[in-house]
Amino acid sequence: MKLEAPGDPRVRQVLAELLERSPEFAELWGRHDARGKALERKRFGHRHVGPLTLTMQTFDVRSSPGQELVVYHAEPGSESADALALLGSLAATGRQP
Structure with a gap:
C-alpha cells in the first residue's frame, strides 16, 4: 500500500485515532515542534x-x-576520518582486524 503522507486517508485516520485515544500524543502533536533533520x-x-x-x-x-x-x-x-578510512579499507578487502 502506497501512502501519500500527509494527505493520505489512512494517515489521517491513524492520526485521528491517536489524537482521540492518547492525551499524551495530542499534547505532543499540539506543540508542533517536530522538524526534519538537516x-x-x-x-x-x-x-x-x-x-x-x-x-x-x-x-x-x-x-x-x-x-x-x-x-x-x-x-x-580528524581521528574519525582516519577511523572511517580504515573501516572502508576493511570493508573493501573483506578483512577484519
Whole structure:
C-alpha cells in the first residue's frame, strides 16, 4: 500500500485515532515542534575501528517524494576520518582486524 503522507486517508485516520485515544500524543502533536533533520553530529562506537563522530546531512529526493538521502562524513584530518578510512579499507578487502 502506497501512502501519500500527509494527505493520505489512512494517515489521517491513524492520526485521528491517536489524537482521540492518547492525551499524551495530542499534547505532543499540539506543540508542533517536530522538524526534519538537516545537519547533525552523531557519535558511533564501532567494534573494529573505535569511536567515530560523523556529521549527518539529509537531502530530499525530488524525484521520489517522501524519500531522503542521508550522508555521513567525518571532519577531514580528524581521528574519525582516519577511523572511517580504515573501516572502508576493511570493508573493501573483506578483512577484519
